Amino acid sequence: MKNLFRNCMYQEKNLYRDKTFVFWSLIYPLIMAIFFYTAFNGIMNIELEKIDIGIGAENPIGFILEEIELLNVHKISEDKANEKLENEEIQGFIDNDLDLLVLKSGVNQTVIKEILDQIKQIGKLNVPIENFDFTVDYIQSTNQRADAIIIIFYALIAMVSTYGIFPGIETVSLIQANLTNVGKRINITPLKKKDFLLAGVIVSLTLNLLSNVVLLIFVKYLLKIELFTEIKYSTLFITIGNLFGVALGILIGSSNKQSINVKTLLGITITLVLSFFSGMMSPDIKILLDRKLPMIGKLNPISIITDNLYRINLLENTQYAMKGIMILGVYCIILILVSYGFLRRKTYDSI
Amino acid sequence: MTVYKYFIKVALKNKGVILSYTFIFFILSIINGSTNVQRETSFMEAKLNIGIVDNSSSEISNSLVDYLGKKNNIISTKPDEKYIKEQIFLQTADAVIIIPEDFEERVINKESAIQLYNDNRNIGSHQVQNQINKFISFANATYENGEFDLSNVNSALDEGIKVDLIKTDNNINQKVNTWFKFYFNFTSYIILAIYISVIGFVMTDFTDEQVENRRKISSIRFLKFNREMYLGQLTIASIITVIFILGSIVLKGKYIGEVHFTKYVVNTVIFSFAALCLVFLINNITNNKFIISGVSTVLSLGTSFISGVMVPQEFLGEKVLTIAKFFPTYYFVKINEMEIHSFLDVKYEIFMQLLFAFAFLLMGLYISRARQRV
Numbered sequence: 001m002k003n004l005f006r007n008c009m010y011q012e013k014n015l016y017r018d019k020t021f022v023f024w025s026l027i028y029p030l031i032m033a034i035f036f037y038t039a040f041n042g043i044m045n046i047e048l049e050k051i052d053i054g055i056g057a058e059n060p061i062g063f064i065l066e067e068i069e070l071l072n073v074h075k076i077s078e079d080k081a082n083e084k085l086e087n088e089e090i091q092g093f094i095d096n097d098l099d100l101l102v103l104k105s106g107v108n109q110t111v112i113k114e115i116l117d118q119i120k121q122i123g124k125l126n127v128p129i130e131n132f133d134f135t136v137d138y139i140q141s142t143n144q145r146a147d148a149i150i151i152i153f154y155a156l157i158a159m160v161s162t163y164g165i166f167p168g169i170e171t172v173s174l175i176q177a178n179l180t181n182v183g184k185r186i187n188i189t190p191l192k193k194k195d196f197l198l199a200g201v202i203v204s205l206t207l208n209l210l211s212n213v214v215l216l217i218f219v220k221y222l223l224k225i226e227l228f229t230e231i232k233y234s235t236l237f238i239t240i241g242n243l244f245g246v247a248l249g250i251l252i253g254s255s256n257k258q259s260i261n262v263k264t265l266l267g268i269t270i271t272l273v274l275s276f277f278s279g280m281m282s283p284d285i286k287i288l289l290d291r292k293l294p295m296i297g298k299l300n301p302i303s304i305i306t307d308n309l310y311r312i313n314l315l316e317n318t319q320y321a322m323k324g325i326m327i328l329g330v331y332c333i334i335l336i337l338v339s340y341g342f343l344r345r346k347t348y349d350s351i
Numbered sequence: 352m353t354v355y356k357y358f359i360k361v362a363l364k365n366k367g368v369i370l371s372y373t374f375i376f377f378i379l380s381i382i383n384g385s386t387n388v389q390r391e392t393s394f395m396e397a398k399l400n401i402g403i404v405d406n407s408s409s410e411i412s413n414s415l416v417d418y419l420g421k422k423n424n425i426i427s428t429k430p431d432e433k434y435i436k437e438q439i440f441l442q443t444a445d446a447v448i449i450i451p452e453d454f455e456e457r458v459i460n461k462e463s464a465i466q467l468y469n470d471n472r473n474i475g476s477h478q479v480q481n482q483i484n485k486f487i488s489f490a491n492a493t494y495e496n497g498e499f500d501l502s503n504v505n506s507a508l509d510e511g512i513k514v515d516l517i518k519t520d521n522n523i524n525q526k527v528n529t530w531f532k533f534y535f536n537f538t539s540y541i542i543l544a545i546y547i548s549v550i551g552f553v554m555t556d557f558t559d560e561q562v563e564n565r566r567k568i569s570s571i572r573f574l575k576f577n578r579e580m581y582l583g584q585l586t587i588a589s590i591i592t593v594i595f596i597l598g599s600i601v602l603k604g605k606y607i608g609e610v611h612f613t614k615y616v617v618n619t620v621i622f623s624f625a626a627l628c629l630v631f632l633i634n635n636i637t638n639n640k641f642i643i644s645g646v647s648t649v650l651s652l653g654t655s656f657i658s659g660v661m662v663p664q665e666f667l668g669e670k671v672l673t674i675a676k677f678f679p680t681y682y683f684v685k686i687n688e689m690e691i692h693s694f695l696d697v698k699y700e701i702f703m704q705l706l707f708a709f710a711f712l713l714m715g716l717y718i719s720r721a722r723q724r725v
Contacts, residue, residue: 023645031649039656042666048472070477082517100514102394104525107475109514110397114478116512118485125507131492133461138487139480140463144439146470151441261640268644269371276375282661285379287441315440317433 007199155280158305161241168249171200358583402428524609544651
C-alpha cells in the first residue's frame with residue numbers, strides 16, 4: 001500500500017511536469033470549447049423568424065395576409081419586387097392575380113404558397129362557407145427543442161474523457177526497458193512492474209478526470225452552457241470513457257517501439273477521427289452515418305459516450321445507458337488483456 | 352539537388368498525415384455531393400421530413416397520410432415517445448405525428464385529433480400543422496349524412512396557385528455553387544492543417560542541431576541549401592493544393608461551367624501561398640514537433656471556426672469576425688461566398704491575402720535573422 005502510494009506520487013509529479021499531457025488534456029479542450037462556443041453560439045439560440053412577403057397596394061387578399069401570424073407583409077410597387085427579391089429583403093411577392101414570384105425554392109417560399117393555395121382550394125371545394133370552421137385546432141403538440149448542434153459539446157467531452165490515453169502511453173513507456181531509461185532502471189530493481197503500472201493507471205485516471213472537471217466547470221460557469229441535468233449516469237460514462245482512454249493508451253504504448261511523440265500523435269489521430277464520426281465537427285456527419293452505416297455509431301466508443309450523454313441529459317432517456325456501459329466495459333477488458341499479452345514476461349538479453 | 356531530393360523524401364515519409372486528411376475530406380465531399388445539383392428551372396415545393404404513426408387506419412386517416420405523403424417525405428419512425436423526441440432533437444424529422452385509434456370520432460366532434468411532436472421554432476413544422484388542420488377542416492366541411500366526401504377534398508387540395516422564379520442576369524447554378532463553396536471553404540482547413548504538420552515536421556528534421564552542424568561544415572552554400580529547401584516546400588505545397596483542386600474537377604467536373612470556377616482556383620492558389628508563408632513563420636518560431644502538431648490542430652481548426660468555414664459568416668458574432676480578419680482564411684472564405692463578375696470585385700480580399708503572405712514572410716525572415724545573430 002505504501003509502495004503504491006509512493007509510485008502514485010512519483011508518477012503524478014512526472015505527468016504534471018510533462019508538457020504534452022498538460023497541453024492535450026487541459027489546455028486543448030478549453031481552446032476547442034472556446035472555438036465551438038464562438039462559432040456555434042449564433043446557431044444555438046435561433047428563434048422562429050417571420051417570413052417577409054411583398055404585395056401590391058391593391059392586393060385583394062392583403063387584409064387576410066396581414067392577419068396571419070407567420071407573415072410580415074410589406075406593401076411595395078410591382079416594379080421594385082425583382083430587386084427586393086434578389087436582395088432577399090422579401091421572400092415572395094404576391095401580385096394582384098394571386099400569382100407568386102420567388103427567387104428560389106425553399107421552405108419559406110413553400111409556406112407562402114401553401115397559404116395562397118388554401119384560398120384557391122376553399123373555392124374549389126364548393127361547399128357553403130359556413131361549413132368551414134377554422135377556429136378549431138385539431139392538433140395537440142408536444143414541443144421538443146431541436147438542438148443537434150449541441151452534440152458537438154457532448155462529443156468534445158466524450159473525446160476529452162478518453163484523453164487518459166496520453167498518461168496511459170507515458171506510464172507504460174516508463175516500465176519498458178527498451179524504450180526509456182527509467183524503464184531500464186525499474187527492470188533491474190525488485191520493484192514489481194505490475195504495481196508500477198497499477199499506480200500509473202490510478203494516476204492517469206485521477207488526473208484526466210480532474211482535467212475533465214476543469215473543462216465542465218469552464219463550460220458551465222464561463223461559457224454558461226447547461227449540459228448536465230443528470231449526474232449519476234453522466235459521471236459513469238465520463239469515468240468509463242477515462243478508463244477506456246487509459247486502456248487504449250497502454251495498448252498503444254506497449255504494442256510498438258515508436259517514439260513517444262509518434263504514439264501521442266497516433267492517440268490524437270484515433271480520438272479525433274472517432275470524435276469526428278460522433279459529430280464533433282458537425283452533427284450532420286453523425287446523423288448521416290446513423291442513417292447510412294448505423295453500426296459505426298453503435299460500435300464507436302466516443303459515439304456511445306456522446307449519444308448517451310445527450311440522451312440522458314437532454315431527452316431524459318436512459319434506456320440505452322446500460323448497453324453502452326457494457327460495450328465500453330468489454331472494450332476496456334479486451335484492451336487491457338491484449339496489452340497484458342504484450343507486456344508480460346518480457347526479458348532482454350541485451351539492450 | 353541533394354537537399355531538394357531529401358526534402359521530398361522526408362516529406363513523403365509523412366504521407367500518413369496527408370492521406371488520412373485527404374481520405375476523410377474526399378469521403379465527406381462525396382457524401383455531401385450525392386444530393387441533387389441540377390439547375391433550378393421551375394419552383395419546387397420544399398418537402399419536409401415527417402414521421403407518421405397511424406393507429407386508426409380508417410379511410411380518413413389513410414387519406415390524410417396520403418395527402419401528407421404527397422407534400423412531404425415520409426420517414427420511418429416508431430410508436431415510442433423517446434425515439435420520436437430523439438428524431439426531433441437530431442433534426443432527422445421536422446415533425447412526427449401520431450393518429451389515435453378514435454381519430455374519425457374526434458374529427459367529427461371537433462376535438463384535438465392528432466398528437467404532434469415538433470420544435471415550434473422550426474417554421475417547417477408550422478407548415479405541417481397547417482396542412483393537417485386544413486385537411487381536417489376541409490373534410491369536416493364536406494361531412495354530410497355520416498360520411499366525408501374525401502374525393503372532393505383531395506381534388507380541391509390538388510388545386511394550387513402559379514409560382515414563378517424571377518429571372519436573374521447571372522449564369523450561376525445556385526445548387527452546384529453551394530457545393531463548390533462548401534468544398535473550397537473546407538479545403539482551406541485541410542490545406543492549412545496539412546501544410547503546417549507535414550512541412551513543419553520536415554523542417555524540424557532539417558533544422559535539427561546535428562543536421563545543422565553537418566550542413567555548416569559541408570561544401571554546400573547556405574543560399575543554395577535554402578533555395579532547394581524552399582523549392583521542396585513549394586513542390587509539396589503545390590502537390591497538396593493541386594490534389595484538392597483536381598478533386599473538385601473529378602467530383603463535379605461537368606458542372607464547372609455553371610459556376611465561377613476560375614474564382615475558386617485562383618483564390619485557392621493565393622490562399623495556399625499565404626498558408627505557406629504562415630508555415631514559414633511558424634517554422635522560424637519553433638522547431639519542436641510537439642508544438643508544431645499542437646499549432647497545426649489549433650490554428651487550422653481555430654481559424655476555420657472563426658472565419659466561417661464550419662458555420663457561415665452571417666451566424667458569427669461581430670467580435671469573432673473582427674478577430675478572424677487577422678487571418679487570411681477570413682478573406683478566402685469571403686471571396687468564395689461572393690458572387691463576382693470580374694476579379695476587380697474581390698481585389699481587396701485578394702490584396703489582403705497577399706498582404707498577409709508578405710507579412711508572414713517578413714516576420715519569418717526577421718526572426719530567422721535575429722536567431723542567426725545569436
